[in-house]
Structure formats: structure tokens, C-alpha cells
Amino acid sequence: MRPIQMVDLKQQYTKIKSEVDSAISEVLDSVAFINGPAVTQFTAALSAYTGSKHVIPCANGTDALQIALMALDLQPGDEVITPSFTYIATTEVVALLRLKPVFVEVDPKTFCIDPAALEAAITPRTKAIVPVHLYGQAAPMKEIMDIAKKHGLAVIEDNAQAIGSDYTFPDGTKKKTGSIGTIGATSFFPSKNLGCYGDGGAIFTDDDALATRLKMIANHGQSRRYYHELVGCNSRLDSLQAAVLNVKLKKLDEYILARQAAADYYDNAFRNHPKITTPYRASYSRHVFHQYTLVLEGVDRNGLNEFLATKSVPSMIYYPVPAHRQQMFAASGGNSYQLATTDWLTERVISLPMHTELDDEQLHMISSSVLEYVNKN
Numbered sequence: 001m002r003p004i005q006m007v008d009l010k011q012q013y014t015k016i017k018s019e020v021d022s023a024i025s026e027v028l029d030s031v032a033f034i035n036g037p038a039v040t041q042f043t044a045a046l047s048a049y050t051g052s053k054h055v056i057p058c059a060n061g062t063d064a065l066q067i068a069l070m071a072l073d074l075q076p077g078d079e080v081i082t083p084s085f086t087y088i089a090t091t092e093v094v095a096l097l098r099l100k101p102v103f104v105e106v107d108p109k110t111f112c113i114d115p116a117a118l119e120a121a122i123t124p125r126t127k128a129i130v131p132v133h134l135y136g137q138a139a140p141m142k143e144i145m146d147i148a149k150k151h152g153l154a155v156i157e158d159n160a161q162a163i164g165s166d167y168t169f170p171d172g173t174k175k176k177t178g179s180i181g182t183i184g185a186t187s188f189f190p191s192k193n194l195g196c197y198g199d200g201g202a203i204f205t206d207d208d209a210l211a212t213r214l215k216m217i218a219n220h221g222q223s224r225r226y227y228h229e230l231v232g233c234n235s236r237l238d239s240l241q242a243a244v245l246n247v248k249l250k251k252l253d254e255y256i257l258a259r260q261a262a263a264d265y266y267d268n269a270f271r272n273h274p275k276i277t278t279p280y281r282a283s284y285s286r287h288v289f290h291q292y293t294l295v296l297e298g299v300d301r302n303g304l305n306e307f308l309a310t311k312s313v314p315s316m317i318y319y320p321v322p323a324h325r326q327q328m329f330a331a332s333g334g335n336s337y338q339l340a341t342t343d344w345l346t347e348r349v350i351s352l353p354m355h356t357e358l359d360d361e362q363l364h365m366i367s368s369s370v371l372e373y374v375n376k377n
């Protein structure tokens, strides 16, 4: 059996090596390392894939979120509502810009922001909502967009974990996650569902004026070289990464199917187990399984994590500390939040290996090891 990894980038690369290597050589031969044709080509292909009118490539997913917030032109102290149960980048950029992150509860089934908690947290200073499509499961965008409209708020989708997922509205309209809100942000970190071989990210919007601002902010606030109208930053997707992404974007749907097949295997193995809750699959979207995350009841979760390691089966806790309990937010009152569901989940979640290269032998080894521990403890 091949060694089991959380994400098997090597095996995946082996299968696309000739295509990737020639795309990289092409960039090397052209020496167009910055804003080369590979970047233009990728941006157009991603716009066609997502249905987003404008795609602005940038250096990473954290920058994508930061630039999105900068484009909204908010004032210090303005409030931005985010879930606490997320990767730190979602909330960190809010604080970095001297805005106030307001942490709200997630739905224990979807792991995504709870619309009722979101609406209850709105104050006259609230300006934006950042829902996260956590683990590849779309957040309830219909409810979120309705609340945003009612209160005049911007919505920035953190789509770092869900590129390729879609959302079906009650009237039947289907949209890709990241192209629903005011602005979408995603990451091409190597382990993401569409990962490059370094850092990368992108911002999405259908709004022409916002697109102009986003492009300028990512490029030192200029639209004409050396004339800087806005305070911006320097955030680019380089041509080598775009070349890799051009190859991988064509395979994204196939990769999603491979992830879903692995998820189906796990679902069957753990079906109806009294101590194991498998990921909820909302009927309004297609789950793209960036992570396959179980919720355990009456099991020593950390004990399972250690037991699996002794069997060379990796597992991870995403995330061991929710945002509101991070030390970086202690001084601004993070600890004063009462987020019982978030704390409850934080103690019970465990993510199993999830990637495009898992075979049945590996899936059997992983699931039988989990069951061995859970059934005897």
C-alpha cells in the first residue's frame, strides 16, 4: 500500500507531470515571469469556469480577503461579521485593517455561519459579512444574501476551501460559490482543491466599479503606471503558478469527483454509527470535500488522533482553537464571546485524509482504523 497522506500532491503531480513540466518550461523560455500570457489565460479561464465577470489574480488567499475588504472603503471600527469556526485568515485581515471582527456561531450541521446568529449580531456599525464555505460545503447563501440586502451589507465569500462548489437558489438558479456575494476570495495554496505549486489567490466580482478598485489596490493603487490614486499593496499571481493552474483548472471537476468518491466510501464505512456524525451534504449545493470532517460523540478525539498516527494514518484537527479564543484577539475582547456550538465542535471534530489520489485499500485502512479505536473506547 502507498503511504497515506492528508494530501498526496506527489502522486497527483506524477499523473500530470508532462503537462505541468511543459507549461512551466514555456514560462521559463518566455521569461515573462510577471503578468505573462499564462496569467491572462488563467484569469479568463477561471472567469469562464466560475461565471464571475471579473477575476483578479493575487498572491494568496489571505491577500484576496484583505484586498476585498480594502475595496469596500470602510472606516476604522466598522464591524465585519465572520464565523469564529474558521481558518485564522478570515478574521485576521479584518483586524489588520483596524476594522472590528464580530464573531458569530456556526450551524453544527453545515459548519458554516448560522443565519439567525448572523442577523442577531448586526448593529448600526455593521458593514460586511464574511461567510466561509468551510471544508467545501457552501454556506446558506440564500439566507445570507437576503439578510445582507435587508440591512445594506456587503458580502465577501471566503471560498478558499470550496472552489468548484455551487449553490442552487430556491428558484432553480445555480451559481458557483465565490460568485454569489459582492466579492469572492479564494486561495491556490498547494493543498487547496485547486492548488498551485507555491502561493496564489484570486478575487471575484461581477461589479465593474469594484473590479477596477480591486485591480488597482492589488497593484499599488494605480491604474496608470506611477500614478497612485489609492493606498494599495503589491499582490500578484506569478506566471509560473498560473501555468500550473492552467493545467489543473481543466482537471478540477474530475478532482472534485475523486474527492466525492472518497467521501462516499467514508460515509458508507461510518453509516449509522452512534458515535460518529459524517459530513452533512446540504441539498442546495455540491459538497467539494476540501476536508472530510467527522464529529465524534463520546470518543476521546485526541486519543483517536494519536492512535491513527501509530498506524501511519494521518488525521488533523481543523482547527484546534477557534478565532475568538486566539491570543491575537484577547486584548480586543475575543474571550468575552459565548459561542457554545463553536467550542463544542472544536472539541469533537477530526479530519481524515482527503485528496484526489486515495484508493480503496487506503480508504479501508483509514476507516477500519477509525472504527477499531471508536468501537473499543
Ligand SMILES: *Cc1c(COP(=O)(O)O)cnc(C)c1O
Binding pocket: 060, 061, 062, 063, 086, 087, 089, 090, 132, 158, 160, 161, 186, 187, 188, 189, 199, 200, 201
Ligand atoms: C487557506 C485559507 C485561507 C488563506 O489562504 P492562503 O492562500 O493560505 O493565504 C483563507 N481562508 C480559508 C478558509 C482558508 O482555508
